[in-house]
Amino acid sequence: MTGQLLFLYFGGMTVAGAIVAVAAPNLVYSALALLVTFIHIAGIYILMNAEFIAAVQIIVYAGAILVLYLFVLMLFNPRQEKLYMHKQYKVGVFLGAVVLFLMLFAGFRTEILSLGGSYTPDLVEELGHTRAIGNALFTDFIFPFEMASLILLVAMFGAIILAGSGRRRRKGPGGRVDLSARDEAKKALADS
Amino acid sequence: MDIAIQIGVVLFQIVLVLGGVLTHVAYLTYAERKVLSDMQDRLGPMEVGPHGLLQPLADGLKLFFKEDIIPSGANKIIFSAAPILVLVPALIGFAVVPFGRDSLQIGSIEITPYIADLNIGVLYILAFASIGAYGILLGGWASNSKYALLGGLRSAAQCISYELPLGLALVGPILLAESLSLKTMTEAQGGGFWHWFIIVQPVAFVIYMICAIAETNRLPFDLPEAESELVAGFFTEYSGMRFSLFFLAEYGNMILVSCIAVVAFLGGWQAPFSFLEFIPPIIWFLAKIYFLLFFYIWLRATVPRLRFDQLMTFCWKVMLPLALVNALVTSIVKYIVT
Numbered sequence: 118m119t120g121q122l123l124f125l126y127f128g129g130m131t132v133a134g135a136i137v138a139v140a141a142p143n144l145v146y147s148a149l150a151l152l153v154t155f156i157h158i159a160g161i162y163i164l165m166n167a168e169f170i171a172a173v174q175i176i177v178y179a180g181a182i183l184v185l186y187l188f189v190l191m192l193f194n195p196r197q198e199k200l201y202m203h204k205q206y207k208v209g210v211f212l213g214a215v216v217l218f219l220m221l222f223a224g225f226r227t228e229i230l231s232l233g234g235s236y237t238p239d240l241v242e243e244l245g246h247t248r249a250i251g252n253a254l255f256t257d258f259i260f261p262f263e264m265a266s267l268i269l270l271v272a273m274f275g276a277i278i279l280a281g282s283g284r285r286r287r288k289g290p291g292g293r294v295d296l297s298a299r300d301e302a303k304k305a306l307a308d309s
Numbered sequence: 310m311d312i313a314i315q316i317g318v319v320l321f322q323i324v325l326v327l328g329g330v331l332t333h334v335a336y337l338t339y340a341e342r343k344v345l346s347d348m349q350d351r352l353g354p355m356e357v358g359p360h361g362l363l364q365p366l367a368d369g370l371k372l373f374f375k376e377d378i379i380p381s382g383a384n385k386i387i388f389s390a391a392p393i394l395v396l397v398p399a400l401i402g403f404a405v406v407p408f409g410r411d412s413l414q415i416g417s418i419e420i421t422p423y424i425a426d427l428n429i430g431v432l433y434i435l436a437f438a439s440i441g442a443y444g445i446l447l448g449g450w451a452s453n454s455k456y457a458l459l460g461g462l463r464s465a466a467q468c469i470s471y472e473l474p475l476g477l478a479l480v481g482p483i484l485l486a487e488s489l490s491l492k493t494m495t496e497a498q499g500g501g502f503w504h505w506f507i508i509v510q511p512v513a514f515v516i517y518m519i520c521a522i523a524e525t526n527r528l529p530f531d532l533p534e535a536e537s538e539l540v541a542g543f544f545t546e547y548s549g550m551r552f553s554l555f556f557l558a559e560y561g562n563m564i565l566v567s568c569i570a571v572v573a574f575l576g577g578w579q580a581p582f583s584f585l586e587f588i589p590p591i592i593w594f595l596a597k598i599y600f601l602l603f604f605y606i607w608l609r610a611t612v613p614r615l616r617f618d619q620l621m622t623f624c625w626k627v628m629l630p631l632a633l634v635n636a637l638v639t640s641i642v643k644y645i646v647t
Contacts, residue, residue, distance in 0.1 A: 176436045
C-alpha cells in the first residue's frame with residue numbers, strides 16, 4: 118500500500134516535471150523541472166530496490182549533465198521559442214508516436230520483459246543490489262559494457278576535436294573541451 | 310505503537326545530529342577566527358563573553374535581525390530557494406555518518422550512533438554533494454548581477470570538476486572495505502592505526518583532502534569568492550538570514566567532508582592503539598574531525614589563492630590521472646592479494 122502510494126507520488130512528479138520542462142516559459146525553469154524529474158526517477162529506482170542505480174542517476178544526470186545544461190543556458194541566455202508549433206512538428210509527432218508505440222508494446226507484451234536472466238529478485242536481494250549489478254556487468258554483460266565505454270570514448274574524442282579544431286586561444290576553448298570531457302568522464306565514472 | 314516509537318527515535322537522532330552539527334558550525338566560525346588571529350599574532354574576538362566565547366551567538370542574532378533585501382531585478386522565487394538548495398545537501402549527508410560504535414539501550418529502545426546505515430552510504434553523500442552545485446549556480450543567476458553570475462559559474466565549474474577525483478579517491482577505501490556503507494568501512498579498519506586505510510592509501514587521502522578543500526570552496530581554492538575580482542562571488546547580493554544560510558552550508562560542508570575523510574581513511578571511531586580503547590569511540594571520532602578542521606584553517610592562514618586556469622588545469626591534468634592510476638593500482642593489488 119505504502120509502496121503503491123509512493124510510486125504514485127514519484128511517477129506523478131516525474132510526469133509533472135517532464136511536462137513543466139517542456140512547457141515552461143523560462144529555460145532555467147525548464148532545467149529545474151527536469152531536475153525534479155530526475156530526482157523522482159531516482160525515487161522510483163529506490164522503490165525497486167535498485168539503490169545503486171538511484172545514486173548513479175542523481176550523480177550523473179542531476180549532478181553532472183543537467184548542471185552543464187544550466188551552465189550553457191546561463192552563459193548564452195537563449196530566448197525561449199514563443200511558438201510551440203514550429204515547422205519541424207511533423208517529425209516530432211512522428212518520432213513521438215514511434216516511441217509511444219514501442220513503450221506501449223513493451224508495456225503490454227510483458228512476456229518480452231519477463232524473459233529474465235540468472236538474477237532473480239530474490240537473488241538480488243540476497244547478494245545486495247550493488248554486488249549483483251557489479252557481478253552482472255563484469256561477467257555476463259562485459260562485452261556490451263565495454264562497447265558502451267568505447268562509444269563514450271569516441272564521443273569524447275569527437276567533442277575534443279570539434280572544440281579544438283577552430284580558433285586556438287590559450288584559455289578560451291579550454292573551457293569548452295573541459296565541459297564535454299567532464300560530461301563524458303562523469304559517465305565513464307558512473308559506468309565503471 | 311511500535312512505529313510511533315521508531316519514528317520518535319529517528320526524530321530524536323535527527324535532532325541530536327543536526328543540533329550537534331549546527332553547534333559545531335557556529336563554533337567552527339569562532340575557532341577559525343581564533344586560530345587565524347593566533348597565527349597572525351593578534352587576539353581575535355574578545356569582547357562577547359570570556360575570550361569571545363559568545364561571539365557566534367552574537368553574530369547569529371545580528372544576522373537574524375538584519376533587513377532581508379531582494380534586489381529589484383532578481384528572480385524572487387529562485388533567489389529565495391537557492392540558499393535552501395545549498396544548505397539541505399550539506400546537512401542531509403550527516404544521516405549516514407557513523408559517529409560511534411555502541412548503540413544506546415534505554416529499555417527496549419535502541420538508539421544507534423548513526424541515523425541510517427545505507428548500503429550505498431558513500432554514493433548517497435556524493436549524490437547530494439553534487440546537488441549542492443545547483444544552489445550556487447542558481448543563486449548566482451537569480452541575483453541578476455554580473456559578479457554573482459560569474460562567481461556562481463566559477464563555483465559550479467569547480468565543484469563538478471573536483472567531484473570526479475574526489476569520487477575516484479574514495480574508490481580505494483571502497484575496494485579495501487568491499488562495501489559502500491560507511492559503517493562497514495569503519496569496522497574494516499579496526500585493530501590499531503596500521504589498519505587504517507590512510508596507511509595503504511596515502512595518495513588517495515592526499516587527493517581526497519585537496520579535492521575536499523576545492524569542493525567546499527575554501528582557500529586556497531576559494532576563487533568563487535575571490536573578493537579582489539568578484540566582490541563576494543555568488544552570494545554578493547545576499548544579506549541577513551539568507552546570507553547566513555550560505556555561510557552555514559559552507560561550514561557544514563567542511564564538517565561533512567572531514568567526517569567522510571575520517572571514516573574512509575582515518576578509521577572512523579576506532580582508537581589508534583588497543584590499550585586506548587577505554588576512551589569512548591565518539592571522542593576519537595570528534596578528535597580526528599577537530600584535527601582535520603584545524604588543518605583546514607591552518608591552510609587558510611598559510612597558502613595564497615590559485616588562479617582560475619591553474620585550478621582547472623590542476624584538477625584535470627594532475628588530480629584526475631593520479632586518482633585513476635590509484636584506483637587501478639589498488640584494484641590490481643587487491644585482486645592479487647585476495
